[in-house]
Amino acid sequence: MARLLLRDLAQVATPAADGPVARGAELRAVAVVEDAYVLCDGESVRGVGRMRDLPAVDGDVEELDCSGLCAVPGLVDCHTHPAFGGDRVVEFSLRAGGASYEELHAAGGGILSTVVATRALSGGELEARVRRHAGWMLAHGMTTWEGKSGYGLDRETELASLRAIRAAGGLPTWLGAHSVPPEQPDADAYLDFLLAEVLPEAAALADAADVFLERGAFDAARARRYLEACRGAGLALRLHGDQFTESGAIPLALELGARSVDHLEATGDAGVRALGGSAVAAVLLPSSALFLDRPMPPARALADAGAVLALATDFNPGSSFTTSLPLVASLACTQLHLAPEEALVAMTLNAAHVLGATGAGRIAPGSRADITLLDAPDWRYLAYHLAGDVVSAVVRSGAIAFRR
Amino acid sequence: MARLLLRDLAQVATPAADGPVARGAELRAVAVVEDAYVLCDGESVRGVGRMRDLPAVDGDVEELDCSGLCAVPGLVDCHTHPAFGGDRVVEFSLRAGGASYEELHAAGGGILSTVVATRALSGGELEARVRRHAGWMLAHGMTTWEGKSGYGLDRETELASLRAIRAAGGLPTWLGAHSVPPEQPDADAYLDFLLAEVLPEAAALADAADVFLERGAFDAARARRYLEACRGAGLALRLHGDQFTESGAIPLALELGARSVDHLEATGDAGVRALGGSAVAAVLLPSSALFLDRPMPPARALADAGAVLALATDFNPGSSFTTSLPLVASLACTQLHLAPEEALVAMTLNAAHVLGATGAGRIAPGSRADITLLDAPDWRYLAYHLAGDVVSAVVRSGAIAFRR
Numbered sequence: 001m002a003r004l005l006l007r008d009l010a011q012v013a014t015p016a017a018d019g020p021v022a023r024g025a026e027l028r029a030v031a032v033v034e035d036a037y038v039l040c041d042g043e044s045v046r047g048v049g050r051m052r053d054l055p056a057v058d059g060d061v062e063e064l065d066c067s068g069l070c071a072v073p074g075l076v077d078c079h080t081h082p083a084f085g086g087d088r089v090v091e092f093s094l095r096a097g098g099a100s101y102e103e104l105h106a107a108g109g110g111i112l113s114t115v116v117a118t119r120a121l122s123g124g125e126l127e128a129r130v131r132r133h134a135g136w137m138l139a140h141g142m143t144t145w146e147g148k149s150g151y152g153l154d155r156e157t158e159l160a161s162l163r164a165i166r167a168a169g170g171l172p173t174w175l176g177a178h179s180v181p182p183e184q185p186d187a188d189a190y191l192d193f194l195l196a197e198v199l200p201e202a203a204a205l206a207d208a209a210d211v212f213l214e215r216g217a218f219d220a221a222r223a224r225r226y227l228e229a230c231r232g233a234g235l236a237l238r239l240h241g242d243q244f245t246e247s248g249a250i251p252l253a254l255e256l257g258a259r260s261v262d263h264l265e266a267t268g269d270a271g272v273r274a275l276g277g278s279a280v281a282a283v284l285l286p287s288s289a290l291f292l293d294r295p296m297p298p299a300r301a302l303a304d305a306g307a308v309l310a311l312a313t314d315f316n317p318g319s320s321f322t323t324s325l326p327l328v329a330s331l332a333c334t335q336l337h338l339a340p341e342e343a344l345v346a347m348t349l350n351a352a353h354v355l356g357a358t359g360a361g362r363i364a365p366g367s368r369a370d371i372t373l374l375d376a377p378d379w380r381y382l383a384y385h386l387a388g389d390v391v392s393a394v395v396r397s398g399a400i401a402f403r404r
Numbered sequence: 405m406a407r408l409l410l411r412d413l414a415q416v417a418t419p420a421a422d423g424p425v426a427r428g429a430e431l432r433a434v435a436v437v438e439d440a441y442v443l444c445d446g447e448s449v450r451g452v453g454r455m456r457d458l459p460a461v462d463g464d465v466e467e468l469d470c471s472g473l474c475a476v477p478g479l480v481d482c483h484t485h486p487a488f489g490g491d492r493v494v495e496f497s498l499r500a501g502g503a504s505y506e507e508l509h510a511a512g513g514g515i516l517s518t519v520v521a522t523r524a525l526s527g528g529e530l531e532a533r534v535r536r537h538a539g540w541m542l543a544h545g546m547t548t549w550e551g552k553s554g555y556g557l558d559r560e561t562e563l564a565s566l567r568a569i570r571a572a573g574g575l576p577t578w579l580g581a582h583s584v585p586p587e588q589p590d591a592d593a594y595l596d597f598l599l600a601e602v603l604p605e606a607a608a609l610a611d612a613a614d615v616f617l618e619r620g621a622f623d624a625a626r627a628r629r630y631l632e633a634c635r636g637a638g639l640a641l642r643l644h645g646d647q648f649t650e651s652g653a654i655p656l657a658l659e660l661g662a663r664s665v666d667h668l669e670a671t672g673d674a675g676v677r678a679l680g681g682s683a684v685a686a687v688l689l690p691s692s693a694l695f696l697d698r699p700m701p702p703a704r705a706l707a708d709a710g711a712v713l714a715l716a717t718d719f720n721p722g723s724s725f726t727t728s729l730p731l732v733a734s735l736a737c738t739q740l741h742l743a744p745e746e747a748l749v750a751m752t753l754n755a756a757h758v759l760g761a762t763g764a765g766r767i768a769p770g771s772r773a774d775i776t777l778l779d780a781p782d783w784r785y786l787a788y789h790l791a792g793d794v795v796s797a798v799v800r801s802g803a804i805a806f807r808r
Contacts (some may be wrong), residue, residue: 087781087782087785089788096741096743140791322792324792327790334697337697339501380496381493383496384491
């Protein structure tokens with residue numbers, strides 16, 4: 001197996017928690033080694049330590065001089081919507097002039113305009129789009145990412161979306177219940193169709209299922225029906241919840257044992273307490289709140305309540321056209337009142353946990369050899385260098401996958 | 405002279421105003437040509453138009469295939485502080501944990517910690533730092549930028565800062581009155597020193613003078629004294645005003661005929677009306693407001709009142725560690741309620757006006773051959789693609805200066 005030695009790193013920074021997830025005090029615990037090396041052996045990390053403790057390495061090893069660079073775990077984006085056609089730049093421009101997201105959605109813009117553009121693509125065109133987006137993600141330091149379907153809302157395009165996401169290296173989540181399609185505005189009839197006609201094959205292609213539980217999309221009863229059927233087919237569960245209104249997503253997620261509830265901009269004290277005491281992760285999407293100029297989620301309260309916090313981009317054309325987890329780290333520190341340590345853990349270890357991506361999200365012997373190299377004297381530039389070209393290179397599965 | 409033909413551009417977008425500055429309806433006026441070319445002849449643009457109207461070009465000309473790209477004028481950053489040593493990543497991390505900017509400043513962090521780090525650099529080291537920062541700016545599409553001194557606060561370092569900025573390609577502004585230095589806490593005595601010992605040489609090195617008019621820095625009477633002396637020495641005038649409190653910066657700027665008042669996060673209705681009717685530009689710095697989690701400036705009201713609006717990064721280590729005008733465009737559209745057209749004009753034509761950079765900030769026959777190429781099907785991706793690698797290449801003075 002090929003070996004790769006990252007040498008003379010200014011710092012290696014990694015979540016310090018021993019377990020698969022960090023909450024409470026562990027959410028703030030980042031272990032930093034200065035003047036360090038990381039030795040990768042095939043797809044795993046073999047060793048991490050001070051340069052002065054570098055063991056003799058026998059046999060062939062590729063060496064990379066990392067002077068002036070810091071290493072963090074390859075970033076993990078646990079919430080993206082990368083399978084779409086077209087864009088929403090006109091809608092973006094209209095919103096800048098004063099229209100609200102819900103108004104645009106109600107006027108036939110919003111998700112449905114992307115559904116039309118996505119259905120118009122061939123399978124190959126859709127895969128090319130997702131691969132292009134995956135390239136953007138890699139350049140921002142992401143080595144593991146989830147991608148949702150949900151701009152097809154028909155059998156063919158939903159399944160093509162899941163295939164395209166897997167082909168481009170992502171972990172597919174089936175979001176058939178993203179919106180009701182224009183040709184079937186009855187939500188119950190649409191769910192009948194989804195569960196009878198799409199679920200059997202989607203369950204074989206995806207890792208998880210997700211639903212948009214919100215006024216104008218699916219209510220709690222319909223979300224429960226969809227998720228229970230998906231669970232029965234072997235899929236892990238996710239929920240879009242409390243984005244605009246508190247609609248019962250958190251109690252439902254707890255009851256069903258979902259992996260996460262995502263968004264939470266509208267979550268109040270009771271929801272914070274409930275998530276604080278549960279194993280369901282709170283996935284926060286501050287770039288979406290910024291993009292829509294909406295209130296930020298109660299991140300500080302969730303962290304202080306002991307919630308399993310994760311951060312993601314929510315990459316999508318309508319409400320968060322960004323693939324930059326470094327930007328999300330900056331927003332976490334400036335808008336969510338999280339420490340850089342909390343931001344890092346939330347977009348590595350905890351995000352990997354949400355995806356069931358065992359071994360990702362840390363740099364330690366036996367972990368995945370997925371490492372993001374920052375062009376910075378201190379790893380906290382990940383958040384500090386706002387919209388900077390902070391990602392210098394990315395190692396994925398033990399090989400250099402990107403260099404700026 | 406060398407000629408460069410940019411051909412097959414998806415779009416060329418440029419401020420439509422005829423005059424040197426745009427306000428009111430002209431602030432929203434962007435002329436877009438689709439399927440276009442731009443012909444550069446030496447350091448000037450010779451022609452712009454539809455590809456089908458491309459004239460025969462005799463003699464040698466370098467051609468660049470710009471399929472899939474959009475052209476906007478080289479971006480102009482009219483407010484940066486690039487001459488500094490060290491960083492403020494520790495302060496950033498503390499602030500994320502709850503400390504306010506003013507508290508950190510009062511505790512001896514803030515500007516003065518950067519002053520210590522900047523004074524510790526040799527002239528060559530300082531110039532290397534500014535050149536590194538200028539490289540970041542270029543990669544974000546900036547072809548013209550202003551840089552302020554103000555982290556020296558002694559004769560040698562202030563003058564070295566101005567020289568380093570000029571050497572790195574920037575337009576220097578002397579910000580001797582940024583803060584009072586630790587060795588001379590009496591503001592009047594410090595101004596005596598600045599005007600007697602530094603101004604004569606600073607006036608030969610800089611284009612403009614600037615002052616930080618704010619509680620804890622310089623009050624209006626001292627700002628007036630400093631600016632009047634600088635005006636007498638031939639410098640154009642700028643002011644940092646209304647960042648945290650309304651302290652009289654706008655009336656003073658109007659009275660003295662300053663080029664701009666910058667920040668304005670605390671500006672109320674009277675200030676908006678005053679700027680709306682004046683030739684003094686309002687320079688807004690939304691990335692600074694984001695970085696410090698402070699209120700955004702009243703951009704929409706200023707635009708509607710007819711103010712000469714400009715946008716800038718405020719790049720500096722303490723309150724806006726970003727060189728990305730594309731990010732500022734995104735913040736303008738999502739946080740300041742400006743249209744993409746207003747954002748573009750504010751960071752090209754109007755920003756060039758603030759700097760007296762004649763011929764910069766538009767793409768038209770006779771304008772500077774400074775052009776930023778966007779990897780996007782629509783020029784509004786400049787704002788829409790949040791923290792994306794949207795800048796594909798930069799032409800400066802008719803030559804390709806950057807390619808991603």
